[in-house]
Amino acid sequence: MADFLTKKEDNYAQWYNDLVIKADLAENSAVRGCMVIKPYGYAIWEKAQAELDKLFKATGHVNAYFPLFIPKSFFAKEADHVEGFAKECAVVTHYRLKNSEDGKGIEVDPDAKLEEELIVRPTSETIIWNTYKNWIQSYRDLPLLINQWANVVRWEMRTRLFLRTAEFLWQEGHTAHATREEAEEETKTIIDLYAYFAEKFMGIPVLKGFKSDAEKFAGAIDTYAIEALMQDGKALQAGTSHFLGQNFAKAFDVQFTDKSGKLEHVWSTSWGVSTRLMGALVMAHGDNNGLVLPPNLAPIQVVIVPIYKGNSQLDSISQTALKIKSELEAKGLSVKYDDRDTHKPGFKFAEYELKGVPLRLAIGPRDIENGTIELARRDTLSKETIAIDKVTDYAVKLMKEIQENIYNKSLQFRNDNSYTVDSWEEFKESINNRGGFIYAHWDGSAETEERIKNETKATIRVIPVGNNNEEGKCVYSGKPSKQRVVFAKAY
């Protein structure tokens, strides 16, 4: 057993921290609040990136890159936007260092002060809209569908690996459209795409919906989000898609001539997912033995471990193992054959469980003799021995099965931890004792939302979209409500 990992039940937060570090995903760096993403963690991110990128391109988007630095004056142009981000911006004020007077080091050269200070981007709307202004003149230039993969900086007070760091990696899409309807459509297309990605690739079911005014993006008209439920009963926002109306177009004076010759401001959207998804992956599926990775995002889908005494045994086992490896690879699986002689099989078993490899194969002398091979599933921790000539097809089938099982398990968990609540007493008790998603009526006012937050720490995660027109009374104020919204404590 992995008794060097804190148990999930004992201390969930500690379990998470341990796991991220011990599974080699990331570690804290010498820079406060900034993490180093290690090769194994980065490999998972790269797979996620590749899949998302395909989805973006399949929906007509292209990639580009905008600067890390944003002139301070750009930032001030959209009032809500500045207000939302002002408190967490890193600012570049100088462009040169010099040897200090006492000769003992270097210091900022006071003579090298920038004329205009630069903000390290916390998000890129302002620099992008300043640029789009020059790109858009006519309806013929629209829509403009651009994404960028980038790092951003938000100076957070308290940080946690992947979940909240001062610098993080993400993608941010920024689109411009001729009509409101088209921009709204784009916003929905993307949130659907995010939900599809979360469910199909990450194996995490998500709730889709609007954010309340208090929770939405600074500068947006509407924010859609996908919310996932972690195993400790807290919600995690996994992606957002914003309908920005004409806010940024007006702030940056981006106008186009429509077909009738009239000058109009463009309609826009922005949307993003970040390395925070890595945290979701850990917390949604991990167990006390370590990570559990969905096959669709696992850098190693199958690992083969030889069991042997002496070099001659290893040679004959390796022959078989390498043959299986290439057969599996021919079927499109990524396979690692771990023939390191410096570690014993037991060590390797534990290590690949810690790292969440979906399927482990073991071959020893007994198997060679019997024409068999041992399979161990990471998701169920079950083992079985099958005929060696059946292993390729079976492994391919298992990838699908494991992917589905992981998703279904998460879905089951979410269903078991979703509650419909109609009284304030029950609401408080539910939030405090069992966490999870709470479906309750809300009167729609910011005051009520704020009070609920102050009294319970629960926030409105999403206002579900569509077919939810059940009327009722606000769980807090008793005032009339048009539909239930989803409350939870959140990361």
Added chain:
RNA sequence: CGGGGUAUAGCGCAGUCCGGUUAGCGCACCUGCUUUGGGAGCAGGGGGUCGUAAGUUCGAAUCUUACUACCCCGACCA
């Protein structure tokens, strides 16, 4: 920013109260032999400006002062 805490080998810690040979333990690391179907055993070995600076003292990891960094709890947030 408020409140609390910590700083000794790559990591985790003991030693500090009550100053006194060569600063110690576990893990990790290196070498050798034996091992290999669930984190191997034995033997040997390497690694330290005790956070930084000043002070007290014959003598400081240990006492004093200042500084710095990090962690936890709050307020703020993807």
